[in-house]
Amino acid sequence: MSSTPAGEQDARLELVERFFDGTGSSYDAMVHWATLGIDTLWKKRMLERIPEGDGPVLDLACGTGISTLSIARRFPHRRVIGVELRDEYLRIAREKVARQAISNVELVLCRAEDFQSTSKFDCVTSSYLAKYADLPLLVSHCREMLRPRGVLMMHDFTFPPKPWLVGVWRFYFMVMRNTVARAFPEWKEIYDGLPRLIEETRWLTVLQEALAMNHFAQVKLDYLTLFGSAIVTAVRD
Numbered sequence: 001m002s003s004t005p006a007g008e009q010d011a012r013l014e015l016v017e018r019f020f021d022g023t024g025s026s027y028d029a030m031v032h033w034a035t036l037g038i039d040t041l042w043k044k045r046m047l048e049r050i051p052e053g054d055g056p057v058l059d060l061a062c063g064t065g066i067s068t069l070s071i072a073r074r075f076p077h078r079r080v081i082g083v084e085l086r087d088e089y090l091r092i093a094r095e096k097v098a099r100q101a102i103s104n105v106e107l108v109l110c111r112a113e114d115f116q117s118t119s120k121f122d123c124v125t126s127s128y129l130a131k132y133a134d135l136p137l138l139v140s141h142c143r144e145m146l147r148p149r150g151v152l153m154m155h156d157f158t159f160p161p162k163p164w165l166v167g168v169w170r171f172y173f174m175v176m177r178n179t180v181a182r183a184f185p186e187w188k189e190i191y192d193g194l195p196r197l198i199e200e201t202r203w204l205t206v207l208q209e210a211l212a213m214n215h216f217a218q219v220k221l222d223y224l225t226l227f228g229s230a231i232v233t234a235v236r237d
Contacts, residue, residue: 012132013111016085019193022186024088027064030187034180038225042155043067045224046125047074049233051151054078055122058145060112060138061085061129065093065105071125072105078122083108083115113137120147130156130203139210146236152216153233154207159199160227168226170195207232 023030031039047070050057054077062068062082072080082105084090090109097105108115112126113134124142142152160169173195181191204221211219216234223230 012134013085015193015197016132019190020086020089021189022088023190024064024086024092026184026186027089027092028066030180030184031066034176038228042224042229042231043070043127046127046153046155046231047071049151049153049231050075050123050125053122055147055150056081056119058083058115058117058119058121058124060115060124060126061133062093062107063089063128065096065107067125067127068093068105068107069096069100069102072102076104079104079106079119081106081108081117081119083110083112085109085111113141116141117145119145121145121150122147123151123153125153125155127155128157130154130207131197131201133203135203135206136210136213139207139214139216143214143216143236148236150236151233152211152236153231155229155231156203157194157198158204158223158227158230159201161223162227165226169228204230204232 043066046067050071056079057071057075059068059071059080059082062084065082068080068082082093084093084107087109090107093107097107112129124146139152146152160166173191177191181188208219211234215237217237218235220233221230
């Protein structure tokens with residue numbers, strides 16, 4: 001059962017809609033250039049941490065399929081399921097799958113927290129989901145879907161814990177608001193609201209508490225690129 005009131009869940013869904021409406025066609029380019037290409041390195045780091053095996057892999061909040069397709073290419077004999085809330089993004093992911101003739105990908109339109117499956121996954125991954133999610137509910141469902149010793153891996157932006165980096169972080173978003181957001185108006189809502197969301201979210205703390213409540217082991221936190229993001233991995237006990 002979710003520990004988050006329905007109104008708060010609705011507010012999160014409204015926030016996602018406000019941020020991302022109309023951004024599907026420019027998402028891949030934006031996520032690359034806005035991170036100066038570093039997003040590619042972050043996703044490569046995640047790909048390297050997916051355990052070897054033949055079991056299926058679940059990619060939550062898969063967006064336009066960047067990570068999902070990378071996983072499918074890396075493990076061509078494994079079933080890979082991508083789950084995405086926004087149909088606008090999922091249509092683009094489906095077009096990529098068809099264009100690249102990738103046969104081991106299944107795409108599902110669903111809120112990440114609501115997705116449930118009788119399959120037992122070797123790994124559940126997500127990128128940029130945690131700050132929007134009902135993490136207690138999500139982690140509970142992930143535990144049910146993971147095989148014993150299966151890996152849960154979540155990646156998202158973080159507010160720098162080092163005071164000397166905060167100024168750099170704020171300067172970066174100021175530049176983005178005054179350049180990219182003006183050149184691409186569909187991204188204005190994100191660059192107006194994302195910095196505050198990242199600063200106020202406590203997804204790292206909430207996630208680690210949810211992992212403990214659901215008896216995950218070997219919880220590991222790795223900060224990336226000047227504390228600009230973090231990967232949390234945990235093993236289903």
